Amino acid sequence: MTDYLPLRHDKPLGGEGVTLETAAGAPPDDGLPPPGAPDIAIARAATPWPIGEVAARLGIEPDQLRPYGHDKAKLSHEFTDALAGRPSGKLVLVTAITPTPAGEGKTTTTVGLGDGLSRLGHKAAVCLREPSLGPCFGMKGGAAGGGRAQVIPMEDINLHFTGDFHAVTSAHNLLAALIDNHLHWGNALDIDPRRISWKRVMDINDRALRHLTIGLGGPAHGVPREAGFDITAASEIMAILCLSADLADLQRRLGEIIVARRRNGSPVRARDLEAEGAMAVLLKEALSPNLVQTLEHTPAFIHGGPFANIAHGCNSLMATRSALSLADIVVTEAGFGADLGAEKFFNIKCRQAGLTPGAVVVVATLRALKLHGGVERDALGLPDPEAVRRGARNLSRHVANLHSFGVPVLVAVNHFSQDADQEHLALQAACDEMGVERVVSRHWAEGSRGSEALAERVAAMLEAPSPALSLTYEDDASLEAKVRAIAQRLYGAADISLEAKARRQLEEFEALGYGHLPVCIAKTQYSFAADPALSGLAEGHVLPVREAELAAGAGFVVVICGDLMRMPGMPRQPASSGIRLDPEGDIEGLS
Helix, strand or coil: CCCECCCCCCCCCCCCCCCCCCCCCCCCCCCCCCCCCCHHHHHHHCCCCCHHHHHHCCCCCHHHEEECCCCCEEECHHHHHHCCCCCCCEEEEEEECCCCCCCCCHHHHHHHHHHHHHHCCCCEEEEECCCCHHHHHCCCCCCCEECCEEEECHHHHHCCCCCHHHHHHHHHHHHHHHHHHHHHCCCCCCEEEEEECCCEEECCCCHHHCCEEECCCCHHHCCCEEECEEEHHHCHHHHHHHHCCCHHHHHHHHHHCEEEEECCCCEEEHHHHCCHHHHHHHHCCCCCCEEEEECCCCEEEECCCCCCCCCCCECCHHHHHHHHHHCCEEEEEECCCHHHHHHHHHHHHHHHHCCCCCEEEEEECHHHHHHHCCCCHHHCCCCCHHHHHHHHHHHHHHHHHHHHCCCCEEEEEECCCCCCHHHHHHHHHHHHHHCCEEEEECHHHHCHHHHHHHHHHHHHHCCCCCCCCCCCCCCCCCHHHHHHHHHHHCCCCCEEEECHHHHHHHHHHHHCCCCCCCEEEECCCCCCCCCCCCCCCCCCCEEEEEEEEEECCCCEEEEEECCCCCCCECCCCCHHHHCEECCCCCEECCC
16 A cells, blocks of 8 residues: 655655766855755755845835744735735746656756746746655655755755644644534534544654544543544645635635534534634634745745645645746746646646646656666666656656646756766657657756756747646536546546445535536556556556545545555654754754
């Protein structure tokens, strides 16, 4: 079963003798440690600008910020409300091929592209998600970029940051506590304890909490029932935070959350428990976008943190809209491969918010393509153009999928010093066959100097009129048809297989009036199929749909495929074992 998060894939791995170099073979003369040094050492050596100076690059006045120390701040609600109606800048989406342990570099490319655009004189900003503590201490590591393409303060961003994850956790668990309190005091709503769907959450990977029995110990300690935990990033409240337009919309959406069924089968919502007001109070500050900076002082909005394999995988709508109102070009990313994050970016976020990116960048590395081409991990350092060609079939499917949305696509090759010229030629030939342009970028080692060529091509693409977005399915299609459309058109599946429970749930959601909602497919990130072992180009498979959950407040239906778990577990050797304080009190081992 998939009960853990993947190896770090948002930037090149430095633990396998891989060193990135500049074109001239020398690191940038910026006073930072050389490429290949630990990310935390590079971030710590940087000199951040005061956050007011970063904000000034976007025309934000000091009184429009809520500072969290010297180098991070939130935008005030009054300011974000006042941005409504301003002209909007151009949006660029960064996505990637199917993830591998070799690393693709989606976050570093997002940051590097933003810095490259700033270097060219564009008024640019970056929009990212907040890291979860689960992968930070589990298997994947943090999510602040790497090398010379990072956002800072790296330690704060990867750990507690401005407390947004804690606010989501608290609001979610408040609602859970109110449900059990209502049962204890007589159950006036006639809630069926066997049909309570609202679990608790925490922001740490802990497989032991997936399935629990609570309320034991007698009448004074509650009503015994089955329960469990999800990870905070999978909470519907996290999705609501990321899709709400303002505070009023947040409170309305919170009230729409369906937490249980009555004994007669009718839904019980958070508003029936009079919970939405208190939950909104806990989330008031968390709804405000966070502003930080890259190593090169490009403004970066980091807000919200849903995973793309179990949720919709995009940063907050408020952060994206605020950035578009303040910058000429905004670079954002969607989690995992384009089959997950990018699909949900278009079919959920763009559908709800009316956004259309002017360009999409698909990130790949030769190492990752060779893995998709069948090369073992310990042989990735050996040149293998044929493996690159085989692995490029995975890239080809992602490119074709993105073209189906009607958007222009560019392939960004995240450069490693071990890349062989003949491998680059093989990928170039494959991209020519796909009809897509390819640009090699060296932002990890060189920062904006290494991403300048990529930035030039993206800026040129944005000069064209905004494309007409084409979504995968219509609102009025059945929920089953929506799942089938994604599986067949984007995953290459022959069909879907609905378990009886899932079919019953989808039919029930439609009967309740939610058939118009988009679907959010939860499946492994490692494959186009639900089987993580089917890497590369999986075709002709059947997508197994195990169950479905209604996220009425967020505005989508979660469809769970295969053995995916919404509470990950830790690996045998978790990342936490290498994180500690040194004698001076500085953090070591955080990546």
